[in-house]
Amino acid sequence: MNPAIPLIRRRPTEHAPLGGLLLAFSLALAPGLARAEAQQLAATVCAACHGPDGNSVAPTFPKLAGQFPAYLERQLADFKSGKRKSDIMTPIAASLGPEDMKGLATYFSAMKTSPGKVEDKDLAAAGEKLYTEGNPDSAVPACVSCHKEKGSGDKRYPRLAGQNQAYLIQQLMDLKSGVRTNDKMKLMQPVAGRLTEQEMKAAAEYLAGQ
Amino acid sequence: MHAVALLVAGFGALGGSAAQAQGSGVGDKDYVWNEMRGEKLQALMAKGDAARGEIAFEVCAGCHKSGAVGRPDGTYPRLAGQHASVLIKQMVDIRAGRRKNPKMLPFASQHVLSPQDIADIAVYLEGLPVPAENGRGPGTALEAGRKLYVEDCQSCHGAAGEGDGARFYPRLSGQHYAYLLREGLAIREGERGNANPKMMKIIRPYSDADLKAALDYASRLSVDGR
Numbered sequence: 255m256n257p258a259i260p261l262i263r264r265r266p267t268e269h270a271p272l273g274g275l276l277l278a279f280s281l282a283l284a285p286g287l288a289r290a291e292a293q294q295l296a297a298t299v300c301a302a303c304h305g306p307d308g309n310s311v312a313p314t315f316p317k318l319a320g321q322f323p324a325y326l327e328r329q330l331a332d333f334k335s336g337k338r339k340s341d342i343m344t345p346i347a348a349s350l351g352p353e354d355m356k357g358l359a360t361y362f363s364a365m366k367t368s369p370g371k372v373e374d375k376d377l378a379a380a381g382e383k384l385y386t387e388g389n390p391d392s393a394v395p396a397c398v399s400c401h402k403e404k405g406s407g408d409k410r411y412p413r414l415a416g417q418n419q420a421y422l423i424q425q426l427m428d429l430k431s432g433v434r435t436n437d438k439m440k441l442m443q444p445v446a447g448r449l450t451e452q453e454m455k456a457a458a459e460y461l462a463g464q
Numbered sequence: 465m466h467a468v469a470l471l472v473a474g475f476g477a478l479g480g481s482a483a484q485a486q487g488s489g490v491g492d493k494d495y496v497w498n499e500m501r502g503e504k505l506q507a508l509m510a511k512g513d514a515a516r517g518e519i520a521f522e523v524c525a526g527c528h529k530s531g532a533v534g535r536p537d538g539t540y541p542r543l544a545g546q547h548a549s550v551l552i553k554q555m556v557d558i559r560a561g562r563r564k565n566p567k568m569l570p571f572a573s574q575h576v577l578s579p580q581d582i583a584d585i586a587v588y589l590e591g592l593p594v595p596a597e598n599g600r601g602p603g604t605a606l607e608a609g610r611k612l613y614v615e616d617c618q619s620c621h622g623a624a625g626e627g628d629g630a631r632f633y634p635r636l637s638g639q640h641y642a643y644l645l646r647e648g649l650a651i652r653e654g655e656r657g658n659a660n661p662k663m664m665k666i667i668r669p670y671s672d673a674d675l676k677a678a679l680d681y682a683s684r685l686s687v688d689g690r
Contacts (some may be wrong), residue, residue, distance in 0.1 A: 388526055390539040393567035395526025410522070441523060444570035 292357035299346060300358065308361075309368040313420035319365035325412045326359035329436075338436040367416040370462030381460025384453055394448045397457065400441075404464040411438070415464035422458035427451075489562035489657030490664070497660045498632050503579045504556040508549065510583035517588025520581050523571055532589050536599030538642025545594035545638060545687070547629030548586035555582050557658035564657055590629075594687040599640035601680025605673065609681030612674055616666050617682065625685035632660075641683035648675050 297306060300318070304310045308319030318326060332338035333347035350358070372378050385405070388396035400411040407413030414422065428434035429446035437443055449457075488495045500508055521532070527540045534542035543551065556579075557563040559572050570576075577585070614623075617636075621627055625637035636644065650656040652667045652675065667675065 390527075390535060390537070393527070395523075395571075397526070399524075399526035399530075400522055410519075439576045440573075441571065441576065 288357055289361060292361035295354060296358055296361055299350075300362075303342075304362075307368075308365040310418065313418040314424065315418070316421045317367055317417055318362040320367035320416070321363055321413050322407055322409055323356075323359040323363040324409060325407075326362060327355050330355040330358065332436045338434060367413075370416045370418065370464075372459060372463035373419075374459055377456050377459040378463055379460075381453075381456035381458070384457055385460055389448075389453065392448045394453070395445060397445075405461045406464075414461045417458075417461055419455070419458040419462045422461060423454050426454040426457075489557075490654055490659055490661065491657075495661075497658065498553075502556075503582075504552060506579035507552045507556060507582040507586070510580050512548065512583035512585075512587030514584070514588040514591055516581075517584035517586070520577065520585050521588055523576070524585070527568075531595075532592055533595055534640055534643065536640050536642070538599060538640050538644075538646055541643040542594070542598065542639050543589045544592035546589060546635050547627055547632075548583075548590040549629045549632055550627065550634045551586040551589055552582055553632050553658070555586070562658040564655075594638040596638075596687060598638050598683060599642050600683045601641040601645070601676060603680060603684075605677035606681055606684070608674075609677035609679070612670075612678040613681045617678060620663075621682070625682050636682040637685040638687040639683060641680055644679040644683055645676060648679050 296308075300308075303312065303315045304318050308321075309317050329338060330347050330350060331352075333340055333343040334350065336344065347355075384394070385397045385401075388394045397405075397414075401414050402408055402411070405414035405417075407415075425434060426446045426449060429437060429442050430449065432443070435443065446454075490497075521528075524543075525532070528534055528543055529540070532543035534540045534544075554563065555572050555577070558565045558568055559574065559577075620631070620633045621636050622633075625635060627633045627635035647656060648667065649672075651659045651664055652670060654664065670678070
């Protein structure tokens with residue numbers, strides 16, 4: 255069941271087109287109000303799956319808290335345009351305008367990522383080795399080079415620290431199988447394509463604990 | 465700096481056959497190993513920016529390591545201190561398919577790097593310090609290696625293995641032996657598609673032992689003063 259779908263139907267329609275304009279003004283002129291609006295929008299549209307503070311409880315849904323705003327904004331835009339495919343997210347993103355996306359991205363990026371839970375310490379240790387050194391035998395680059403120390407990310411590459419294992423594994427599988435193709439400069443598809451399922455699990459286990 | 469200024473001053477292979485395909489390499493009739501055309505010429509003429517290159521190199525460092533020191537086991541070469549012109553030739557040749565490198569190709573393709581990015585990365589790498597430690601050979605035939613190097617290699621790669629950026633001749637000093645050997649074997653066998661035919665001819669009669677000895681010697685050349 256996806257609780258987000260009924261919620262989106264209940265969403266007030268006042269945002270477009272005049273509401274969108276007003277929201278844009280409020281973003282530009284009054285950050286406090288913009289945050290309140292974004293918070294309300296987040297509570298209405300996003301919270302059921304991603305949690306009110308952007309820390310989703312269901313492991314298949316990604317945590318948004320602490321993610322870089324440019325990344326969140328681009329994902330929403332890509333869901334809307336179809337560049338990133340998701341039966342759940344596409345209709346939701348379709349109802350959002352550019353200002354909504356920016357407001358939500360800013361809102362969630364300011365939240366604190368909740369700590370993830372490591373279930374298997376040995377697996378996490380294997381994941382740390384892969385993350386920091388890559389796998390030269392199969393030409394897997396070290397993740398740390400782009401995603402930075404402990405998965406903290408930067409303004410160019412998304413934060414991975416604390417992310418839910420199940421979500422990370424699913425994304426890597428989707429990048430490998432070609433379901434997800436909106437990776438920046440198509441850099442992650444070849445990387446994921448070289449990962450074994452065990453390596454994906456290990457990297458995810460390590461990152462969840464960061 | 466403009467890598468091409470040096471090249472034009474020291475050499476002059478600008479142009480070449482107009483009919484030449486981007487991908488032609490060793491074994492093709494129209495192959496010119498040091499040609500400067502298309503996006504290679506664009507990258508050579510571009511003014512590289514080391515600060516931008518450092519940012520673009522972030523992706524490359526996943527394999528070539530921070531500081532571009534490479535891996536002593538030879539899986540990834542050292543790029544630090546290599547001549548910008550050599551790096552540009554290799555990057556462009558790899559993405560043109562002249563030099564086969566499926567591991568690197570997706571990270572150096574046209575949708576990832578522009579000719580300007582290539583120039584930026586090349587200038588950044590050329591300016592990096594070369595650490596004194598590198599992967600070396602067994603050290604069992606260094607005198608034989610020295611003789612071969614002085615006789616056959618030195619006139620192009622330099623007495624100190626410093627190479628010659630104006631002629632696309634790579635620096636060998638500081639490079640990891642295992643990488644030098646892998647590529648040396650590939651050049652001898654005609655498997656490195658963007659090799660210099662003159663070098664292929666010179667090392668064709670080399671036994672594996674000759675190649676190992678010469679490259680072991682080369683891997684031990686001092687990087688001081690670079």
